[in-house]
Amino acid sequence: MKLETLAVHAGYHVDTSTGAIIAPVNLSMTFQRAVDGSYPGGYIYSRLNNPNREALERCAAALEGGAAAAAFSSGSAAAMSVFQALSPTDHVIAPKDAFYGTADLLRDLFARWGLETTFLDMTDPANVRQAIQSKTKLVWVETPSNPLLKITDIAAVAEIAHEAGALCVCDNTWATPVLQNPFQFGADLIVHASAKYLGGHCDAAGGLVIARHDDCFFSKVRKVQTVGGAVGAALDCWLVRRGIRTLPYRMRGHSDNALRIARFLCQHDEVEAVYYPGLAGHPGHKIAARQMRQFGGMISFQIKGGMKEAFEVVAKTRVFTRASSLGGTESLIEHRASLESGGTRTPENLIRLSVGLENVDDLVEDLAQALTD
Numbered sequence: 001m002k003l004e005t006l007a008v009h010a011g012y013h014v015d016t017s018t019g020a021i022i023a024p025v026n027l028s029m030t031f032q033r034a035v036d037g038s039y040p041g042g043y044i045y046s047r048l049n050n051p052n053r054e055a056l057e058r059c060a061a062a063l064e065g066g067a068a069a070a071a072f073s074s075g076s077a078a079a080m081s082v083f084q085a086l087s088p089t090d091h092v093i094a095p096k097d098a099f100y101g102t103a104d105l106l107r108d109l110f111a112r113w114g115l116e117t118t119f120l121d122m123t124d125p126a127n128v129r130q131a132i133q134s135k136t137k138l139v140w141v142e143t144p145s146n147p148l149l150k151i152t153d154i155a156a157v158a159e160i161a162h163e164a165g166a167l168c169v170c171d172n173t174w175a176t177p178v179l180q181n182p183f184q185f186g187a188d189l190i191v192h193a194s195a196k197y198l199g200g201h202c203d204a205a206g207g208l209v210i211a212r213h214d215d216c217f218f219s220k221v222r223k224v225q226t227v228g229g230a231v232g233a234a235l236d237c238w239l240v241r242r243g244i245r246t247l248p249y250r251m252r253g254h255s256d257n258a259l260r261i262a263r264f265l266c267q268h269d270e271v272e273a274v275y276y277p278g279l280a281g282h283p284g285h286k287i288a289a290r291q292m293r294q295f296g297g298m299i300s301f302q303i304k305g306g307m308k309e310a311f312e313v314v315a316k317t318r319v320f321t322r323a324s325s326l327g328g329t330e331s332l333i334e335h336r337a338s339l340e341s342g343g344t345r346t347p348e349n350l351i352r353l354s355v356g357l358e359n360v361d362d363l364v365e366d367l368a369q370a371l372t373d
Helices: 003-009 051-064 075-084 100-113 125-131 154-163 216-228 234-244 247-266 285-291 307-316 360-370
Strands: 068-072 091-095 116-120 136-142 167-171 189-192 207-211 271-275 298-303 332-335 350-354
Touching (some): 003 247, 051 068, 051 207, 068 075, 075 100, 075 189, 091 100, 100 116, 116 125, 125 154, 154 167, 307 350, 307 360
Parallel strands (some): 091 136
Antiparallel strands (some): 068 207, 298 350, 332 350
């Protein structure tokens, strides 16, 4: 089935007890046992399995073309499960420009646990090859990256990782399976913050790890999920699965709006730089065009001036809402560096946009007036 059909149907089935075509939210924590101690319904305890979580996992695996998926309570929990499936003293390679929460996990929690990480500019695969060690077990890719929208050649990095006997993991949150399929380029695992574009309405937390093969490493991820207990809640999983039904059409709208806004920003006198891979002048545009269908709904730009001027622009928008998240139907704007922890690499004059599904003329007009002195 094509992507649009999978988005509507994968993981769903008609409820046999009522005939409902939309599965109900199953909030039960525990399930009845048979007299002999077995579980004839197939469910034991909500930490181990739940009908809504299983439906989301089946859907996510189908969308990405993977063999299995595990749903977590957040994107950070999903990322953490991958690192927890490694061993102390293992070596990880990760991009310098990436979601600050992922970097925090590696620099703080897992460094104290004994996991070693090398952060580098992953836009040049040669840097990855140079950083490979005998104990390198995982190469983490995030493309487009947060917040500078850098592009990594997934196929090139995956090949280097596999030559070293390491796994290639791709955070596909910003692209989603609608725009980019990392398994087609050699990735072994895909991670999503499913609260973002997959859910699409800023009303459900969650994360996903999707495996190309249901192998030994993924079984370790699954064990972290069930034993660690950071599982996706039934209602959140139900909401994310519902949001996925419109994902293909939403992503096209986000991408169309963002490209129009990026072009507008490029021409504005108060804008110093624009970061959007759909622009022909973006250094990663050719690679992005090869591995993406469209270029997504996220834009970052630097204004002329510093933090003060950036805050002034953010304060003046009327349609864009000042908030830290992304992927919803509403457009969001934020001064990124002020949110991130100490030591952030984000420029102080950088503003990040999550472009929503409003009329693009209204969004352009809103930014135009906010950029006016």
